[in-house]
Amino acid sequence: DSACPLVDIDDVKGKTYDYVIVGGGISGLVTANRLSEDRDKTVLIIERGYFDDKPEAILPYYAKGVDESVMMRPRSAPVARLNNQTFGVAVAAVVGGGSVVNGMNYMRGSKADYDNWESLGNSGWGWQNLFPYLRKSTTFFPPSPQTVTKFNVTWDPAVFDHGPLSVNIDDLLFPDLLSVWSAWRVNRPDVPKPLDSSASIGPGVYWQANTIDPREGVRATARRKYYDPICARRKNLVIVTGQTGREILFRGLRATGVEIVSRGDGSVYQVFARKEVILAAGAIMTPQLLQASGIGPKSVLTAAGIRVKKDMASVGANFQDHPTAYMSFNLSNLSFPNPTTLDNNATYNATAWAQYALNRTGPIATGRGPAAAFLSLTHITSASTAQSISTSLLAQNAADYLPPIYADPKLLRGFIAQRAILASRFTSNTMSIAGFPMSPSGASPAILFKSLSRGTVTLNLTHPFALPVVQYNTFQNPIDLKVMLAMVRHSRNFWKLPELAKFSPVEVSPGAQYVSDEALTEALSKGGLVPSLAHPSGTCALMPEELGGCVDEKLRVYGVKGLRVVDASIMPLVPGSGLQATMYGIGERAGEMIREGD
Numbered sequence: 001d002s003a004c005p006l007v008d009i010d011d012v013k014g015k016t017y018d019y020v021i022v023g024g025g026i027s028g029l030v031t032a033n034r035l036s037e038d039r040d041k042t043v044l045i046i047e048r049g050y051f052d053d054k055p056e057a058i059l060p061y062y063a064k065g066v067d068e069s070v071m072m073r074p075r076s077a078p079v080a081r082l083n084n085q086t087f088g089v090a091v092a093a094v095v096g097g098g099s100v101v102n103g104m105n106y107m108r109g110s111k112a113d114y115d116n117w118e119s120l121g122n123s124g125w126g127w128q129n130l131f132p133y134l135r136k137s138t139t140f141f142p143p144s145p146q147t148v149t150k151f152n153v154t155w156d157p158a159v160f161d162h163g164p165l166s167v168n169i170d171d172l173l174f175p176d177l178l179s180v181w182s183a184w185r186v187n188r189p190d191v192p193k194p195l196d197s198s199a200s201i202g203p204g205v206y207w208q209a210n211t212i213d214p215r216e217g218v219r220a221t222a223r224r225k226y227y228d229p230i231c232a233r234r235k236n237l238v239i240v241t242g243q244t245g246r247e248i249l250f251r252g253l254r255a256t257g258v259e260i261v262s263r264g265d266g267s268v269y270q271v272f273a274r275k276e277v278i279l280a281a282g283a284i285m286t287p288q289l290l291q292a293s294g295i296g297p298k299s300v301l302t303a304a305g306i307r308v309k310k311d312m313a314s315v316g317a318n319f320q321d322h323p324t325a326y327m328s329f330n331l332s333n334l335s336f337p338n339p340t341t342l343d344n345n346a347t348y349n350a351t352a353w354a355q356y357a358l359n360r361t362g363p364i365a366t367g368r369g370p371a372a373a374f375l376s377l378t379h380i381t382s383a384s385t386a387q388s389i390s391t392s393l394l395a396q397n398a399a400d401y402l403p404p405i406y407a408d409p410k411l412l413r414g415f416i417a418q419r420a421i422l423a424s425r426f427t428s429n430t431m432s433i434a435g436f437p438m439s440p441s442g443a444s445p446a447i448l449f450k451s452l453s454r455g456t457v458t459l460n461l462t463h464p465f466a467l468p469v470v471q472y473n474t475f476q477n478p479i480d481l482k483v484m485l486a487m488v489r490h491s492r493n494f495w496k497l498p499e500l501a502k503f504s505p506v507e508v509s510p511g512a513q514y515v516s517d518e519a520l521t522e523a524l525s526k527g528g529l530v531p532s533l534a535h536p537s538g539t540c541a542l543m544p545e546e547l548g549g550c551v552d553e554k555l556r557v558y559g560v561k562g563l564r565v566v567d568a569s570i571m572p573l574v575p576g577s578g579l580q581a582t583m584y585g586i587g588e589r590a591g592e593m594i595r596e597g598d
């Protein structure tokens with residue numbers, strides 16, 4: 001299926017295409033697929049990475065780790081409130097982008113997450129408008145009837161379609177999952193009927209799908225599902241690999257093409273866009289490319305010696321991710337098999353690989369986490385605490401807890417608009433603020449979905465074409481820490497439930513000895529807490545320009561012509577979920593919108 005002709009760079013140099021897309025990750029490949037449905041239009045994708053056919057890119061088993069050979073890992077700037085640690089920033093560089101290396105969890109945000117986008121002044125970007133595209137991208141594969149019955153797995157078939165991306169719920173569910181699952185549902189009359197998280201219902205305890213094709217037992221990637229099946233037939237779609245788009249070319253303020261540097265020999269050449277240049281390089285690299293091309297904060301561009309084409313503070317601001325406390329517990333008396341059996345039991349391991357070789361099923365064809373609790377602030381604290389957090393948030397002088405770029409009045413106005421929406425959601429039980437993936441192994445991450453702190457992505461001032469400077473600014477806003485501490489305590493209390501006593505859970509990280517706010521904060525800030533779950537977003541936000549937006553409702557970059565952004569940079573507020581489901585939906589929508597000349 002991947003017998004697609006590899007295009008030589010010499011065939012592309014100096015040529016003109018209708019659309020030039022920078023980045024062949026999720027959004028780039030989905031957009032390209034839909035654009036090239038019109039055979040009269042030519043589409044070129046420029047991708048920094050290469051096609052990767054290693055087992056790591058194909059077997060679901062390998063999602064337990066990340067194949068570093070296809071990653072760029074810019075080192076973040078020190079994070080002041082995490083003991084000045086620096087962190088490797090997860091940026092995929094491979095055809096298929098994040099979909100080739102990610103954890104394969106397929107989850108959509110809740111309705112509220114997308115409605116928040118619309119409330120920021122982005123008409124047509126609420127759940128109702130986005131849902132058809134989320135749905136359109138997917139085909140759902142349930143587990144076997146036996147598994148469905150034994151675990152009472154539930155989902156709503158109406159939220160899936162017959163789209164290119166196969167998503168499944170694993171057939172292999174570990175027996176102890178039943179205990180953990182029912183413990184999450186104890187004392188939770190307010191949590192809605194469990195479904196699959198793709199139903200976007202809001203806070204609750206849900207099954208969650210994986211981007212796996214169970215018919216072949218392989219990871220379902222943007223490449224495998226949106227590129228391989230069409231590449232041989234669509235002569236109007238071309239991808240060049242190992243090529244980095246380093247500067248957008250302009251005639252006046254109209255984008256006319258891209259300057260490219262070849263990873264192989266460093267040669268530099270140009271390609272041209274008759275209609276549009278489309279950025280799909282992801283939330284870390286797109287703002288870098290915009291800034292390197294003269295679109296970004298004047299202060300940064302001037303300091304880097306770049307001529308300002310459009311002074312825009314929003315490029316690289318509003319950076320959000322999901323800080324995560326990797327809590328863990330030692331569990332005893334686990335049933336057989338459990339999530340650790342594959343690594344600990346040689347016989348089971350050998351049988352699993354044999355089963356995979358025979359018919360592509362079993363543990364090697366299985367995803368990582370079939371279920372998670374998505375909780376609101378009122379769930380993890382109480383209605384009155386949530387109210388007081390919301391009130392104290394609104395009472396803050398916003399600029400006190402934001403990076404210096406927010407001296408820009410539009411950016412500050414935009415943040416204050418975001419804050420008003422989040423503060424009201426904090427008390428409403430419509431939006432998940434914390435995620436707790438569920439595994440009967442003792443691994444118990446606590447994911448903060450709704451940071452109020454904002455990071456930045458900025459050019460390396462002395463080497464503008466090098467990897468950018470990533471400032472997470474985790475916990476700059478003290479409310480984030482307050483919520484994270486509440487989440488850690490919530491998780492501790494969870495593992496003390498009588499329903500889980502048979503496992504005799506013992507907290508290993510951060511460690512039960514850390515009790516006070518101060519002790520817990522110190523322990524977390526020295527280790528176990530990371531600023532990112534590889535969900536960078538927001539760095540060229542879809543918002544009105546007077547609120548510090550970067551792209552308009554048609555994803556066009558403000559102030560210039562012929563230039564759009566379609567990747568995770570556009571999310572004005574990060575959803576309470578992994579990002580890939582939303583990125584497939586945005587790619588679908590962008591492709592249709594651009595094709596129809598909107």
Ligand SMILES: Cc1cc2nc3c(=O)[nH]c(=O)nc-3n(C[C@H](O)[C@H](O)[C@H](O)COP(=O)(O)OP(=O)(O)OC[C@H]3O[C@@H](n4cnc5c(N)ncnc54)[C@H](O)[C@@H]3O)c2cc1C
Binds near residue numbers: 095
């Ligand atoms: C390790 C990891 C685990 C994750 N786990 C999950 C998960 O379990 N569930 C979930 O929902 N989400 C997960 N995600 C997030 C999800 O995969 C991303 O949000 C999603 O891929 C973003 O899509 P995108 O189109 O914005 O960017 P990407 O998919 O990252 O695509 C960007 C592409 O642009 C290319 N590129 C960058 N710069 C240039 C340039 N200058 N020139 C040419 N090409 C360029 C890159 O090589 C890449 O292929 C994970 C991500 C990672 C990295």
